[in-house]
Amino acid sequence: DIQMTQSPPSLSASVGDRVTITCRASQDIRNDLSWYQQKPGKAPKRLIYGASSLQSGVPSRFSGSGSGTEFTLTISSLQPEDFATYYCLQHISYVWTFGQGTKVEVK
Amino acid sequence: QVQMVESGGGVVQPGRSLRLSCAASGFIFSNYGLYWVRQAPGKGLEWLTVISYDGSNKYYADSVKGRFTISRDNSKDTLYLQMNSLRVDDTAVYYCANLQPHGDSPFDYWGRGTLVTVSS
Numbered sequence: 001d002i003q004m005t006q007s008p009p010s011l012s013a014s015v016g017d018r019v020t021i022t023c024r025a026s027q028d029i030r031n032d033l034s035w036y037q038q039k040p041g042k043a044p045k046r047l048i049y050g051a052s053s054l055q056s057g058v059p060s061r062f063s064g065s066g067s068g069t070e071f072t073l074t075i076s077s078l079q080p081e082d083f084a085t086y087y088c089l090q091h092i093s094y095v096w097t098f099g100q101g102t103k104v105e106v107k
Numbered sequence: 108q109v110q111m112v113e114s115g116g117g118v119v120q121p122g123r124s125l126r127l128s129c130a131a132s133g134f135i136f137s138n139y140g141l142y143w144v145r146q147a148p149g150k151g152l153e154w155l156t157v158i159s160y161d162g163s164n165k166y167y168a169d170s171v172k173g174r175f176t177i178s179r180d181n182s183k184d185t186l187y188l189q190m191n192s193l194r195v196d197d198t199a200v201y202y203c204a205n206l207q208p209h210g211d212s213p214f215d216y217w218g219r220g221t222l223v224t225v226s227s
Contacts, residue, residue, distance in 0.1 A: 032208075098153065
């Protein structure tokens with residue numbers, strides 16, 4: 001199965017900061033990757049699909065990039081509602097896998 | 108509007124079985140492959156299994172292969188997860204989901220989750 005390695009596991013940031021989260025795939029997944037945001041007690045919400053396409057309704061401060069094995073989620077200017085945990089998800093194979101998650105905390 | 112509602116969670120002893128159900132509405136159930144995802148307390152998301160739109164194809168994560176079985180009843184718009192030989196580390200919130208990341212208008216629908224606690 002394809003393994004997804006996400007980093008960092010957590011980060012501390014302030015409102016207005018630029019935040020970058022990385023996911024690395026164990027093999028080429030082209031651009032078959034989504035990014036999710038999850039808040040405590042809630043189901044995940046997709047932010048990005050196809051590695052770089054913004055899901056409808058998601059603020060433009062979120063962006064994704066990468067292809068093959070290296071992917072990045074960037075929040076250009078962190079807002080109070082963005083403190084949450086973020087996950088990547090590969091969906092190129094029949095068996096999908098999530099990254100381990102990155103918790104974005106208040107500095 | 109779209110709803111996916113899980114049921115069947117609870118407390119169960121190690122080695123026992125449990126069946127989760129997921130009642131869906133608001134979309135054409137029989138058109139889509141459907142998923143189960145779980146989250147252990149304080150841990151990350153874990154993709155478990157998928158079933159094709161007609162039930163003919165099923166795939167599993169290694170962690171549940173041979174113990175869990177996904178199925179569906181398209182006449183009842185209901186998805187199932189039969190969980191056998193449960194272990195303490197199967198304790199988690201289990202989500203059913205309709206995850207469609209491809210195409211011109213990808214979408215995601217998730218249930219609110221049902222908690223399964225495996226404990227003696």
